Amino acid sequence: MPSAARKTPATAPSPELTEADDANVDERVYAAVSKALLSGKLRPGTPLRERALAEALGCTRGAVRKVLARLGSEKRLVLEHNRGAFVPNPSIEDMRGIYRARRIVEAGLVTTLFGNLSREQVAALRKHVQAEQKAFKEGRREDAIKLAGDFHLLLAQMADSEELLSYIKRLISNTELYKALYDSAEAASCAPREHEQIIEALTTGKSLDQALAVALEHLDELEQRVIAGAAAEQEVDLATLLNGGMNSKPHAHDH
Incomplete structure (x- = not known):
């Protein structure tokens, strides 16, 4: 009788492939x-x-x-x-503290970059704003919010400081979430226009003071919308609780 065919032992999976798969x-x-x-x-x-x-x-x-x-x-x-x-449920004071930190850090960022951006860096910023506009027009809310935060990270990268970039990443991850939770889609659509104004202020603005005013006003307006949205949601929750959740109709609030 012919001898039985030998079974080829199974090849052990490559550790590198396994690690790559896990990472994916x-x-x-x-x-x-x-x-x-x-x-x-x-x-x-x-x-x-x-x-x-x-x-x-x-x-x-x-x-x-x-x-x-x-x-x-x-x-x-x-x-x-x-x-x-x-999902975080931050207090209004917590959110104010994060925006306060962002204003301090980004004021230093604007001071560093004012009048110092290369032609290539300006082109990269404008291209990024175009991607933001496209995301808003297509109704991709989560992508638009992420891109809005990434605009500020791109500015931080141009300051060429790993420490600054690491810190501002953490701040932006917080404010991206606040924006998703409490900012209206209609109001958030103004981000690309405001970012375009920041680029103009950094490159063709008449003074550093003007550039700082434009950049900080952008953060102030975002904070005000987010805080208003959070306050309205908390008020609605309280009304629901006090009415036992039965047929309660929350008041309309302007965001």
């Missing part, structure tokens, strides 16, 4: 959860359950856990021991 899964899950946060559809205090996310995204709970921890370290989620991850 992590980034896919991170992008999906980030996009959900920036959509504005997840309201403050919403729990993000590992099992539900793993099933929805077709991955392991371990992958979800790593991503939730990463988002927690970025202050984009609140992690509570033995309870899980939640």
Whole structure:
């Protein structure tokens, strides 16, 4: 009888490939959860359950856990021991503190960049604003919010300071979330126009004071809209609570 064919032993998976696959899964899950946060559809205090996310995204709970921890370290989620991850529910004072820090940092950024941007850097900024405008026109709210924050990160990169970039990334990750939670889509659409004004002030503005005024007014207006939206939502929640959640009609509020 002919001898039985020998079975070729299975080749062990390459550790490099396994690590690459894990990294791809992590980034896919991170992008999906980030996009959900920036959509504005997840309201403050919403729990993000590992099992539900793993099933929805077709991955392991371990992958979800790593991503939730990463988002927690970025202050984009609140992690509570033995309870899980939640969409942040920041106080108005917390939000004011973050915007105060952004004004201080970005005033220094404008001072550094005023009159010092190269032609290539200006072209890159204008191209970025065009991408923002396209996202708003196409109704891609979460992409538009992300791009609006990235405009300020691009400015920070042009200051050529890793420490500054690292710090402003954390501030912007907070304010992106505030914008998603509390800013109206209609009001947020003005970001590209305001960013274009900042470019003009940095490149053709008559004085540093004018450039600072333009940049800080942009942040002031955003803060005011976000705070107004947060205050209105808290008032609606209180009205619902006091009325037992039965047929309560919240008052309209201007944002």
